[in-house]
Amino acid sequence: MTIRIRRYRAGDRKAVIAAFRSNVPDHFPASEESWLRSCLDEPDGPLFVVVDNGEVVGFGGYELSEFYHLGTLVFGLVRADRHGTGIGRMLLNYRLIHMAGRKLRPRYVTVDTHAHTAGFFRRCGFVEIARWPGGYRSGRERVDLRFELTDAAVAALRQGTHARNGR
DSSP: OOEEEEEOOGGGHHHHHHHHHTTTTTTSOGGGHHHHHHHHHSOSSOEEEEEETTEEEEEEEEEEOSSSSEEEEEEEEEOGGGTTSSHHHHHHHHHHHHHHTSTTOOSEEEEEEEHHHHHHHHHTTOEEEEEETTOSTTSOOEEEEEEEOOHHHHHHHHHTOTTTTOO
């Protein structure tokens, strides 16, 4: 495996959408594809792809608030046949470290996700801050989580040691 993460390019669009569709309906409802397409067309922050031997196998980005010390993760998906390989954690850590290097470095990073994927974020050091039954228009439960982007957390991310044991 030769895995690398780079900025999303327009030529990646078809592969990103295919990776998304590989996760429907288990991890995303099909109705979220329109949001993905609008995110690709008009991003509010940097977007990245995970490439393995020239093939896009993951996608995600983030947004930074100009008014709050807050970053928000946008998407974050791995092609279904590559789940459990560490690619999701790699992409998450990359985005957190990238945010830490920005002029508008956030103090906290938030993510909203479905209940069945919230455990991944908890294992990566996020803390659950809210749970909304039926919080998504699709009817799925929404879980909001937060990560404190301290210098110590960033150092641990760079060393690959952050949250291996739950935090």
